[in-house]
Amino acid sequence: MKKTILLIDDDRDIHVRTKMIIEGAGYQFYSAMTGLDGVEAAKQFKPTLIILDYCMPGQDGLTTYKHLSKQPELQNVPVVMLSAATHSNSEIKAILECGINARLQKPFGPRELLNVVENILVINEINIKNHELRLTLERSKDFLQNLVDSCPVVILTADLQGRIKYANKPVKEILGYEPDELPGMLLSTIFGEVPDQAPWRQSSGKRLQEGVVEYEVQTKGGWTVPLGLTFSHLLDFNSNVLGILAIGQDLSAKKQLEKELLEKERLRAITDSLATINHKINNPLTPILGNIQLIRQDESQFAKGHREKLETIEVNARKICEVIKSFNRLTNPTTQTYYGNANLIEV
Numbered sequence: 001m002k003k004t005i006l007l008i009d010d011d012r013d014i015h016v017r018t019k020m021i022i023e024g025a026g027y028q029f030y031s032a033m034t035g036l037d038g039v040e041a042a043k044q045f046k047p048t049l050i051i052l053d054y055c056m057p058g059q060d061g062l063t064t065y066k067h068l069s070k071q072p073e074l075q076n077v078p079v080v081m082l083s084a085a086t087h088s089n090s091e092i093k094a095i096l097e098c099g100i101n102a103r104l105q106k107p108f109g110p111r112e113l114l115n116v117v118e119n120i121l122v123i124n125e126i127n128i129k130n131h132e133l134r135l136t137l138e139r140s141k142d143f144l145q146n147l148v149d150s151c152p153v154v155i156l157t158a159d160l161q162g163r164i165k166y167a168n169k170p171v172k173e174i175l176g177y178e179p180d181e182l183p184g185m186l187l188s189t190i191f192g193e194v195p196d197q198a199p200w201r202q203s204s205g206k207r208l209q210e211g212v213v214e215y216e217v218q219t220k221g222g223w224t225v226p227l228g229l230t231f232s233h234l235l236d237f238n239s240n241v242l243g244i245l246a247i248g249q250d251l252s253a254k255k256q257l258e259k260e261l262l263e264k265e266r267l268r269a270i271t272d273s274l275a276t277i278n279h280k281i282n283n284p285l286t287p288i289l290g291n292i293q294l295i296r297q298d299e300s301q302f303a304k305g306h307r308e309k310l311e312t313i314e315v316n317a318r319k320i321c322e323v324i325k326s327f328n329r330l331t332n333p334t335t336q337t338y339y340g341n342a343n344l345i346e347v
Contacts, residue, residue, distance in 0.1 A: 002026065002027060002028040003027050003028070003048040003049070003121065004027065004028040004029075004030060004045060004046075004047040004048050004049075005022045005027045005028070005029055005030070005047060005048065005049050005050075005051060005117065006030045006031070006032065006038065006041055006042055006045060006047035006049070006050045006051070007019075007022075007029070007030070007031045007032070007050075007051045008031075008032045008033075008034075008035060008037075008038030008041075008042075008050065008051070008052045008053060008056075008061075008064060009031075009033070009051070009052075009053035009056070009082065010033055010034065010053065010056045010057060011053070012033075014053075014082075014106075015031045015033075018051065018113070019031065021110045021113055021114065022113075022117075024110075025114050025117075027048075027117075030045050030047060034056065034057075034058055034059065035056055035058060035059030035060065035061070035063060035064035035067070036058070036059055036064075038050075038052070038064055038068075039064060039067045039068055039071070042068055042071070042074055042077070043071060043073065043074070046073060046074070046077075047077060048077070048121065049077065049078050049079075049080065049117060049120060049121060049124075050068065050077055050078070050079045050080070051079075051080045051082060051104075051117075052064060052065060052068075052079055052080070052081055052082065053081075053082045053083075054081050054082060054083035054084075054085065054095075055083065055084065055085060061081060061082075061083075062095070062098065065079060065081075065098065065099070065100065066098075069099060076124070076127075076128055076131075078101040078102075078120045078121070078123075078124045079099075079100050079101055080100075080101060080102045080103070080104055080116055080117070080120060081095055081100045081102070081103045081104070082104050082106055082108075083103060083104075083105060083106065084105075084106040084107075087103075101120050101123070101124070102116050102119075102120050104116050148168045149168050149169040149170070151168070151170065152170060152249075152250070153170060153174075153247055153248060153249045153250075154167075154168070154170055154171050154174050154175060154227070154246075154247065154248035154249075154250075155167070155168040155170075155245075155246075155247055156168075156171070156182070156187065156190075156245075156246040156247075156248075157234060157243055157244065157245055157246075158187050158243055158244045158246065159242075159243045159244070160241065160243060160244065161186075162186050162187040162188060162244065163184065163185070163186055163187075164182045164183050164184065164185050164186070164187060164190075165183055165243065166183065167179040167180075167182040167183065174219075174225060174227075174248070174250050175190065175217065175219045175220060175225065176219040176220035176221045177190075177219075177220050187244070187246060190217065191215060191217055191227075191229065191246075191248075192215075192217070192218075213228070213229045213230075214226060214227070214228055214229075214251060215227055215228075215229050217248070225250060225252060226250070226251040226252060226254075226255050227248040227249065227250060227251060228248065228249040228251050229246065229247070229248050230246070230247045230248075231244060231245070231246050232244075232245045232247075233245070274327040274328075275327075277324075277327065278324050278327050278328065281320065281324055282324060285317060285320055285321065285324075288313075288317050289314070289317055289318070289321075292310060292313060292314045292317070295310060296310070
């Protein structure tokens with residue numbers, strides 16, 4: 001696709017001469033005789049480059065340039081300013097500071113014009129690519145930032161003295177600190193002293209101990225949070241140690257699950273024990289109650305007071321039966337202190 005050049009100038013001879021040079025170099029040429037017509041032509045043809053005369057009747061070159069620069073579709077179109085007048089260095093500087101890409105003095109030769117056009121087009125392409133690269137880097141940075149902030153873990157970076165340089169957003173939810181109030185604080189202020197795992201106290205050449213260290217951390221609000229801490233070195237492209245990366249995972253949910261599992265295991269152990277007791281006591285209790293009934297069939301042979309004693313034995317044996325039955329109905333054992341350190345299960 002041909003690159004297009006738009007000339008905005010009130011001199012027809014300049015148009016004829018410039019058209020020959022531009023088209024001879026392989027470009028598509030468009031022209032406009034006034035500033036107002038030039039703005040409309042630029043909006044219509046969307047040229048690759050605009051050559052604009054500085055001094056024109058009606059709307060001059062700088063005013064025309066201001067109108068061009070306000071058009072969103074022409075933001076990246078470079079402009080070369082033509083001028084027959086002699087300008088001082090300060091005037092030339094002011095023209096270029098407005099955003100004009102280059103200034104060309106009239107009269108000009110064919111090679112001079114093409115050199116300016118070709119150089120400006122190359123520079124503009126580089127600028128556009130650099131702009132696109134910056135946008136790509138910014139999008140990548142935003143993506144990585146969002147990724148770091150969305151991780152449900154505390155992420156901190158620090159220098160080798162343990163002074164925090166960066167904190168992600170989850171520190172607010174997990175530790176109660178605003179991310180922007182942590183930079184400048186020491187890691188030991190947050191995590192306390194972790195002698196075996198304090199990388200900021202180790203030489204930069206020493207390999208950090210691997211694995212997660214479980215540590216109780218006091219939050220800004222004063223409550224304690226169990227964290228699984230991992231420390232590692234931050235390295236540059238030459239493997240030189242630049243600082244420390246600390247990652248802390250909130251283990252509260254894990255600890256609660258472990259507690260619930262232990263409680264379930266405890267309840268299972270209790271119910272298994274009660275089932276065993278039930279079985280072991282019922283076995284001898286059954287013949288005891290059976291023999292009591294047999295003895296009652298021959299009460300005439302009882303000595304004085306034996307009947308009352310037999311009734312006492314039977315009543316208490318049946319109480320044992322009721323206790324055993326209550327074991328079978330027990331689903332959530334609770335205990336109460338009985339004596340000293342001894343606890344009894346509530347039946």
